[in-house]
Amino acid sequence: MPQSTFEPSEYERRIEETKARMREDELDALVVADPANMNYLSGYDGWSFYVHQAVVVTADRDEPVWVGRGQDANGARATTWLSEESIESYSDDHVHSPYDLHPMDYLADVLEALGVADGRIGLEMDAYYFTAKSYTRLQENLGEATFADATLLVNWVRVTKSERELDYMREAARISEEAMLAGLETIEEGVPESEAARAIYDALIRGTDDYGGDYPSIVPLMPSGDHTGTPHLTWTDREFERGDPVIIELSGCRHRYHSPLARTTYVGDPPAEMTERMEIVVEGLEAALDAAEPGVTCERVERAWRDVISKYDIEKEERIGYSMGLGYPPDWGEHTASLRPGDETVLEENMTFHMIPGLWFDDFGVELSETFRITSNGAEVLADFPRELFST
Amino acid sequence: MPQSTFEPSEYERRIEETKARMREDELDALVVADPANMNYLSGYDGWSFYVHQAVVVTADRDEPVWVGRGQDANGARATTWLSEESIESYSDDHVHSPYDLHPMDYLADVLEALGVADGRIGLEMDAYYFTAKSYTRLQENLGEATFADATLLVNWVRVTKSERELDYMREAARISEEAMLAGLETIEEGVPESEAARAIYDALIRGTDDYGGDYPSIVPLMPSGDHTGTPHLTWTDREFERGDPVIIELSGCRHRYHSPLARTTYVGDPPAEMTERMEIVVEGLEAALDAAEPGVTCERVERAWRDVISKYDIEKEERIGYSMGLGYPPDWGEHTASLRPGDETVLEENMTFHMIPGLWFDDFGVELSETFRITSNGAEVLADFPRELFST
Numbered sequence: 001m002p003q004s005t006f007e008p009s010e011y012e013r014r015i016e017e018t019k020a021r022m023r024e025d026e027l028d029a030l031v032v033a034d035p036a037n038m039n040y041l042s043g044y045d046g047w048s049f050y051v052h053q054a055v056v057v058t059a060d061r062d063e064p065v066w067v068g069r070g071q072d073a074n075g076a077r078a079t080t081w082l083s084e085e086s087i088e089s090y091s092d093d094h095v096h097s098p099y100d101l102h103p104m105d106y107l108a109d110v111l112e113a114l115g116v117a118d119g120r121i122g123l124e125m126d127a128y129y130f131t132a133k134s135y136t137r138l139q140e141n142l143g144e145a146t147f148a149d150a151t152l153l154v155n156w157v158r159v160t161k162s163e164r165e166l167d168y169m170r171e172a173a174r175i176s177e178e179a180m181l182a183g184l185e186t187i188e189e190g191v192p193e194s195e196a197a198r199a200i201y202d203a204l205i206r207g208t209d210d211y212g213g214d215y216p217s218i219v220p221l222m223p224s225g226d227h228t229g230t231p232h233l234t235w236t237d238r239e240f241e242r243g244d245p246v247i248i249e250l251s252g253c254r255h256r257y258h259s260p261l262a263r264t265t266y267v268g269d270p271p272a273e274m275t276e277r278m279e280i281v282v283e284g285l286e287a288a289l290d291a292a293e294p295g296v297t298c299e300r301v302e303r304a305w306r307d308v309i310s311k312y313d314i315e316k317e318e319r320i321g322y323s324m325g326l327g328y329p330p331d332w333g334e335h336t337a338s339l340r341p342g343d344e345t346v347l348e349e350n351m352t353f354h355m356i357p358g359l360w361f362d363d364f365g366v367e368l369s370e371t372f373r374i375t376s377n378g379a380e381v382l383a384d385f386p387r388e389l390f391s392t
Numbered sequence: 393m394p395q396s397t398f399e400p401s402e403y404e405r406r407i408e409e410t411k412a413r414m415r416e417d418e419l420d421a422l423v424v425a426d427p428a429n430m431n432y433l434s435g436y437d438g439w440s441f442y443v444h445q446a447v448v449v450t451a452d453r454d455e456p457v458w459v460g461r462g463q464d465a466n467g468a469r470a471t472t473w474l475s476e477e478s479i480e481s482y483s484d485d486h487v488h489s490p491y492d493l494h495p496m497d498y499l500a501d502v503l504e505a506l507g508v509a510d511g512r513i514g515l516e517m518d519a520y521y522f523t524a525k526s527y528t529r530l531q532e533n534l535g536e537a538t539f540a541d542a543t544l545l546v547n548w549v550r551v552t553k554s555e556r557e558l559d560y561m562r563e564a565a566r567i568s569e570e571a572m573l574a575g576l577e578t579i580e581e582g583v584p585e586s587e588a589a590r591a592i593y594d595a596l597i598r599g600t601d602d603y604g605g606d607y608p609s610i611v612p613l614m615p616s617g618d619h620t621g622t623p624h625l626t627w628t629d630r631e632f633e634r635g636d637p638v639i640i641e642l643s644g645c646r647h648r649y650h651s652p653l654a655r656t657t658y659v660g661d662p663p664a665e666m667t668e669r670m671e672i673v674v675e676g677l678e679a680a681l682d683a684a685e686p687g688v689t690c691e692r693v694e695r696a697w698r699d700v701i702s703k704y705d706i707e708k709e710e711r712i713g714y715s716m717g718l719g720y721p722p723d724w725g726e727h728t729a730s731l732r733p734g735d736e737t738v739l740e741e742n743m744t745f746h747m748i749p750g751l752w753f754d755d756f757g758v759e760l761s762e763t764f765r766i767t768s769n770g771a772e773v774l775a776d777f778p779r780e781l782f783s784t
Contacts, residue, residue, distance in 0.1 A: 047611060048624040050520075050723035071710065075622040092710045096727040098735050102518075126494075126525035128442075129722075133517040133543065135524035151525065194604030198597040205590040212586025212629045219439060219607045230467040232440040237604045318463065318484045329721040330521075331442035335488040343490050 005255050011081050017157045028119030030057040033130035035328040037154040046075040049129050052103035058114050067107050104134050108141030117142050122150030155334045160350045173259035173382035175213045175252025179203040180261055183248045188392040189267050193235040214253040217327035221249045228365035242268040245364040258332040259382045260354045262369035265390035277359050278366045278389035284308035285357050292379040298343040321355035347374045397647050403473050409549045420511030422449040425522035427720040429546040438467040441521050444495035450506050459499050496526050500533030509534050514542030547726045552742045565651035565774035567605045567644025571595040575640045580784040581659050585627040606645040609719035613641045620757035634660040637756040650724040651774045652746045654761035657782035669751050670758045670781035676700035677749050684771040690735040713747035739766045
């Protein structure tokens with residue numbers, strides 16, 4: 001399975017594009033600590049990002065080097081395309097160590113052995129799991145090195161997707177549809193939020209008749225009732241009540257690729273005002289989707305949304321979408337292009353975004369999202385799910 | 393619900409103990425970025441740790457200050473015990489910003505306003521989500537400040553649990569038992585790993601008749617077949633085969649408190665050698681549990697395990713357990729005391745550990761774990777689950 005997730009040629013292309021960007025930044029080495037970037041370059045896939053680990057790319061080596069904990073080296077052998085000499089692991093006394101040992105001490109030794117300890121080394125300064133301590137320990141160990149901030153270097157390589165990546169995102173979209181249906185069918189008056197979370201998880205992991213689902217990088221979120229203004233609270237045992245608006249945001253996942261989807265439902269008969277607001281959201285989303293095509297900037301797509309809502313005298317400052325795909329907790333976003341004012345990224349074919357506009361008012365919010373791909377002349381929405389306000 | 397998760401007096405005690413440690417370290421302020429530590433001090437509970445956020449404790453203020461993203465401020469109002477003047481949030485253009493804005497710029501302003509910008513400020517240098525960039529941006533913004541590494545300061549306060557915390561861990565243990573049963577009942581020849589993951593998740597979220605379950609900080613892990621030597625790979629669509637050993641590690645979760653549990657099963661009739669190895673693991677685990685009581689060191693507990701396995705000419709270098717409880721992805725461990733050689737932490741009543749010894753050989757591994765509390769004179773195991781090698 002892991003061997004066939006992507007062809008060797010795809011990894012080769014990813015490494016080549018990474019190296020091209022390294023050359024632009026005059027980097028002799030790149031230390032990749034973001035688990036999604038590690039997976040992207042090496043194929044590594046394990047829940048081991050709670051300890052320090054990295055993939056190191058050097059200018060003169062064809063394969064990157066996986067560096068991680070001893071007990072995860074077999075996981076690297078099982079899931080990466082790397083040969084044995086490209087897998088380096090530290091002993092367990094480096095883990096949450098009482099001995100003043102840090103995994104970055106070991107990583108510094110690996111960089112020494114690779115001959116780049118006195119070179120210019122790119123670090124993902126703002127990546128998840130690359131802590132402040134990781135940086136200061138590398139500084140202490142490598143007095144001759146020059147460090148450069150290479151935070152989104154690999155993320156920008158990830159922005160345009162291959163056919164195989166798009167296949168996985170489409171598979172994830174099928175799962176997202178099933179999970180959304182399960183959530184909408186479960187939510188009603190008197191049902192605990194946890195019951196809905198359970199139904200959604202069941203569909204997320206069951207997947208389709210052809211494949212099961214992976215764990216998503218973000219748990220299903222279901223802000224409800226007074227809490228639709230608190231988008232990131234997770235489920236509790238609270239029971240849904242008549243008159244609750246409920247926003248469901250979730251994503252199926254295949255081989256760590258996502259296709260997020262959000263819809264809003266209402267427990268009971270929705271007030272006319274809410275239905276009208278949802279119609280505005282749908283009109284704005286569709287205008288933004290219509291604006292998306294190669295050559296157009298991200299901010300131009302957002303403006304299409306804002307032009308629609310301003311007709312209704314509504315203003316909104318949040319971004320309405322972001323580039324995404326491959327991910328590990330805590331996020332499926334890539335942190336590169338965003339659909340918002342000031343983002344001049346030019347859209348290219350096979351970029352993928354999650355567009356998630358919403359409108360919040362004093363007592364409720366409505367939200368509706370789509371994941372889409374930029375085609376040669378427009379946008380392909382990955383999921384097929386009605387765009388409306390649902391009710392129970 | 394959030395209001396009653398803990399009494400105000402419990403938060404007051406936590407803040408007092410944190411401040412006592414801050415005084416020892418002569419800190420004027422402490423920036424807490426670990427989501428579990430943020431929850432511990434403020435009650436904050438949301439899936440928003442994919443953006444930068446923190447809780448700031450200052451020597452002269454009764455309440456800490458929550459600092460996060462604008463759209464999460466309502467979540468802070470809903471889940472924390474803090475008053476309105478202790479909730480500070482940054483605008484959305486700080487998020488994955490193309491404008492050279494960073495959330496730590498805003499945090500620096502908050503520290504200025506709190507009058508500690510020229511003081512000695514403790515940082516969780518090695519905490520999840522406190523990135524290298526977070527550190528360098530604070531340095532750039534606060535030229536007059538002195539920074540100190542306060543990585544585990546709050547974690548060490550968390551080491552002994554209150555009665556209410558223990559209640560939640562016991563509730564989590566009930567869920568762990570249900571989930572383990574569901575996993576063991578589902579695994580058999582021809583069943584995909586994802587099917588077992590689905591059954592386990594169903595039990596984890598269903599919980600008991602009295603309460604549902606929260607999402608665990610680590611997904612259920614089920615290394616199987618050749619992969620029992622790869623402890624952190626997650627489920628795939630591979631079907632279990634006759635002759636597969638399968639290790640299940642999972643945890644129920646209540647109000648973010650965990651009670652992990654691991655067992656090993658075998659698809660088919662287990663070979664005698666494997667049953668014997670499991671008996672050694674159980675003997676070693678029980679010897680270590682017997683050794684655990686107040687006044688004894690962590691390394692002494694581990695030695696009891698090692699004394700048993702050395703009788704059978706087995707050596708093992710990995711630690712066999714760690715302090716745990718409250719947690720967010722990617723980990724439920726506290727990164728403080730570990731059961732391993734060299735850890736001289738002295739056990740106290742109401743410390744809680746996950747002891748997870750295992751033995752790996754060339755072609756299979758066996759593992760069995762318990763979560764336990766140090767009582768006034770011994771150890772209380774939280775789950776009630778048979779200690780044996782299971783088979784299908």
